[in-house]
Amino acid sequence: MAPSGTESRRVTIHDVARSAGVSRQTVSRALNDKGEIHGSTKQRVLDAALALGYRPSRFARGLVRQDTISVGLVIPDLLNPFFTEVAAAALEAARARGWHVLVYDTADSADEERGTLEVIASQVDAVVGYFSRPEDEIEKLTRGVPVVLIDRERRTDRFSSIRIDGEDGVRAAITHLAAAGHRHIGMLDHAGRAEPSVRHAWFAAATAACGLDAGPVRRADQSVEGGESALAALLAEHPEVSALFTFNDIMAIGALRAARRLGRRVPRDLAVIGFDGLRLGTLVEPPLSTVALDTRSLGALAVEQAGRLLTGGEPLGPDELVVRAELRLRESG
Amino acid sequence: MAPSGTESRRVTIHDVARSAGVSRQTVSRALNDKGEIHGSTKQRVLDAALALGYRPSRFARGLVRQDTISVGLVIPDLLNPFFTEVAAAALEAARARGWHVLVYDTADSADEERGTLEVIASQVDAVVGYFSRPEDEIEKLTRGVPVVLIDRERRTDRFSSIRIDGEDGVRAAITHLAAAGHRHIGMLDHAGRAEPSVRHAWFAAATAACGLDAGPVRRADQSVEGGESALAALLAEHPEVSALFTFNDIMAIGALRAARRLGRRVPRDLAVIGFDGLRLGTLVEPPLSTVALDTRSLGALAVEQAGRLLTGGEPLGPDELVVRAELRLRESG
DNA sequence: CGGCAATTCGTGAACGTTCACGGGAGCGTT
DNA sequence: AACGCTCCCGTGAACGTTCACGAATTGCCG
Numbered sequence: 001m002a003p004s005g006t007e008s009r010r011v012t013i014h015d016v017a018r019s020a021g022v023s024r025q026t027v028s029r030a031l032n033d034k035g036e037i038h039g040s041t042k043q044r045v046l047d048a049a050l051a052l053g054y055r056p057s058r059f060a061r062g063l064v065r066q067d068t069i070s071v072g073l074v075i076p077d078l079l080n081p082f083f084t085e086v087a088a089a090a091l092e093a094a095r096a097r098g099w100h101v102l103v104y105d106t107a108d109s110a111d112e113e114r115g116t117l118e119v120i121a122s123q124v125d126a127v128v129g130y131f132s133r134p135e136d137e138i139e140k141l142t143r144g145v146p147v148v149l150i151d152r153e154r155r156t157d158r159f160s161s162i163r164i165d166g167e168d169g170v171r172a173a174i175t176h177l178a179a180a181g182h183r184h185i186g187m188l189d190h191a192g193r194a195e196p197s198v199r200h201a202w203f204a205a206a207t208a209a210c211g212l213d214a215g216p217v218r219r220a221d222q223s224v225e226g227g228e229s230a231l232a233a234l235l236a237e238h239p240e241v242s243a244l245f246t247f248n249d250i251m252a253i254g255a256l257r258a259a260r261r262l263g264r265r266v267p268r269d270l271a272v273i274g275f276d277g278l279r280l281g282t283l284v285e286p287p288l289s290t291v292a293l294d295t296r297s298l299g300a301l302a303v304e305q306a307g308r309l310l311t312g313g314e315p316l317g318p319d320e321l322v323v324r325a326e327l328r329l330r331e332s333g
Numbered sequence: 334m335a336p337s338g339t340e341s342r343r344v345t346i347h348d349v350a351r352s353a354g355v356s357r358q359t360v361s362r363a364l365n366d367k368g369e370i371h372g373s374t375k376q377r378v379l380d381a382a383l384a385l386g387y388r389p390s391r392f393a394r395g396l397v398r399q400d401t402i403s404v405g406l407v408i409p410d411l412l413n414p415f416f417t418e419v420a421a422a423a424l425e426a427a428r429a430r431g432w433h434v435l436v437y438d439t440a441d442s443a444d445e446e447r448g449t450l451e452v453i454a455s456q457v458d459a460v461v462g463y464f465s466r467p468e469d470e471i472e473k474l475t476r477g478v479p480v481v482l483i484d485r486e487r488r489t490d491r492f493s494s495i496r497i498d499g500e501d502g503v504r505a506a507i508t509h510l511a512a513a514g515h516r517h518i519g520m521l522d523h524a525g526r527a528e529p530s531v532r533h534a535w536f537a538a539a540t541a542a543c544g545l546d547a548g549p550v551r552r553a554d555q556s557v558e559g560g561e562s563a564l565a566a567l568l569a570e571h572p573e574v575s576a577l578f579t580f581n582d583i584m585a586i587g588a589l590r591a592a593r594r595l596g597r598r599v600p601r602d603l604a605v606i607g608f609d610g611l612r613l614g615t616l617v618e619p620p621l622s623t624v625a626l627d628t629r630s631l632g633a634l635a636v637e638q639a640g641r642l643l644t645g646g647e648p649l650g651p652d653e654l655v656v657r658a659e660l661r662l663r664e665s666g
Numbered sequence: 667c668g669g670c671a672a673t674t675c676g677t678g679a680a681c682g683t684t685c686a687c688g689g690g691a692g693c694g695t696t
Numbered sequence: 697a698a699c700g701c702t703c704c705c706g707t708g709a710a711c712g713t714t715c716a717c718g719a720a721t722t723g724c725c726g
Contacts, residue, residue, distance in 0.1 A: 010399075010681095010682085012681090012682055012683085013682065013683065013684095014682080022705075022706085023705070023706045023707080024682090024683080024684090024706085024707095025684080025685090025705075025706060025707080026704085026705060026706075028683070028684060028685095029704095029705090032684085035703095036703075036704060036705075037703095037704070037705080038703080038704060038705090041704085041705085050476070053477055054477070055454070055476065055477035055478065056455060056682080056683070057396065057681085057682050057683070058392075058395075058455050058456055059391075059392045059393075059395035059396040059681080059682075059683090060392075060396055060681070060682030060683035060684085060711090061455065061682080061683055061684075062391075062392035062395075062683090062711095063390065063392040063393055063396060063681095063682080063683070063684090063710095063711045063712065063713090064682090064683055064684045064685075064710075064711050065683085065684065065685090065711090066343075066711085068456070070435070078417060078420060078421040078424065079417065079418065079421050079612070081414075084411060084412065084414075084417050085412065087411060087436075088411040088412050088438060091411065091436060091437070091438045092438065092440070095437070095438070095445075100435050100456060101435060101436055101437075102403070102433050102434060102435055102436075103420075103424060103434055103435075103436045104424070104428070104434075105421060105424045105425065105428070107425070112428075121388070122388075122389060122391055122394065123391055123401070123433060143383070143388065144386055144387070144388035145388065224616065253616055257616075260618075279412075280613070280616070283557065283586055283590075283613075283616075283617060284616060284617060284618070285593075285617070285618040343711095343712085345711090345712055345713085346712065346713065346714095347712080355675075355676085356675070356676045356677080357676085357677095357712090357713080357714090358675075358676060358677080358714080358715090359674085359675060359676075361713070361714060361715095362674095362675090365714085368673095368674095369673075369674060369675075370673095370674070370675080371673085371674060371675085374674085374675085389712080389713070390711085390712050390713070392711080392712075392713090393681090393711070393712030393713035393714085394712080394713055394714075395681095395713090396680095396681045396682065396683090396711095396712080396713070396714090397680075397681050397712090397713055397714045397715075398681090398713085398714065398715090399681085
């Protein structure tokens, strides 16, 4: 059947044409279901194509008809459920538009991110995702392609960004904890960057607004283990802490584990509120309270904006490129 | 700066050449860091390219140098942690080879799967993933491209498949339960296909080998909710059941929830053992015992075989295309 | 000053497909 | 018999890039 295996010259439309005794154009007509072709010849061409194992070149095809659009989705760690949810949403939005999505997992490594960016510009029509590299470098490496940054500020004619606004949600969370009588609220921040996160700033503002002293903050790895050990350390230093806010749900789940290990009952001895609103939070025991954000619309927004930058349509403004987080109370706090 | 926004003709290498006062080839040399070009002209070309917002066409480039390889990864549901882990492994394996991966989430829908298959053959060099459609249809739609099926049998020169062998692992699990004194072991099977799953066959064989009667089986949706409601129904009908094996970990986690809701303590009143070995299983309470399989090597194997089919190398044989599952005991059973 | 090599650059061709156009065969109408 | 129409089918061109080759310029050495 198909002449596979041995390395040889590619089977082209020309070979099929010769084999079927017709011209290239007729082969093209047969394969693309265009009209202007006799039923019998069409069948003959199709048979010949199958017999030769012909497969059209996507490059040649893409070169002449400029229709297929593909976007690159860059994710630091697909195994992190938060990014998984965003990726799933982006995939769905892209599918609805008939786009193709190339996914790149940078493994939380700045080097891998660089390598990805280097290669990506020549492979996709637009880039969407999370980046940690300095902006001018991203700008240089993605030469020409529209870029949509998630959870990071940057706006030019080619760059766009989706802002995550958790200010109200975090304030609601802290207010809730304060109302429940908690006076010492700690936080587990992430340790990725040098400076404290924006979420920490929201936390600090919220505690101040509630008339509380600034609670102790500990930086941790963005993982369950990171949250687990960080909470243990924090409680060892500040045993008076009775409530906890974390940078994200993953770390909060680690905190839950640490609390269980330390014999602190949640939420009685320690109230825990995370950030992200992962589905995963409903599976742990007790179910995790969280400042939830709509990952679905996050991914969808990013793709939508990429499309607008791409087609030259009216891009969304800063007011529309925001995803707001809101407090979702479950049992842990 | 870059002439973005307005829809116009594409900026080609020719435009850059004219703007810089050189030939196409010189532009190509400058952009691809080839030698045979003077430093100053190179810079001049680069400046001109930047000013015009030039971006090489991946189609034209791909047409002439046949180096870029991209594979399509088809997944029923990226939000299912099992598939996420496989996808992450596949991405990593592909990255190591310098390949690009186009990810398609078929949303567990046969129609979406069909749509994906239709479009995929003309966009990738190989296909890897999970499929539910009949084989002859897959064969017809993927005309020409090598395909690697995961957890499904099929072997021709173009098709390959990765087998999941959980026989020993499941037998170990059931043996363990029987040794702990359980006489009535139920199972939650999946409800996707018409016929019972292979995992059910392993389960049945294992119970028989332990000298137990065939335990009650209930079919359920592949989700936490599915497992939750199915266990409730199973226990209502068969209250004597004291141990449970499930088609996968997700359903097992649902079973854990149901048990808690019903006041059955795990593992004292009900022992639970899942299948898959998800990381997620370590986060729930109690940690889930499971017949674990190495998702990492699963994804890596699939990509490896795709590569061999693609380059005409010696493909892996059936004995190598197997991922064995082994019992991993934690607290739930 | 001639010759030769090294360096730098340009020209035709090729990659494999589709688009625009034109042409021939067959049939019916006037 | 001439004309027009429909139905098929083929030919040149174009898409945008890189490759193979040749030409022009420069520098060096005898």
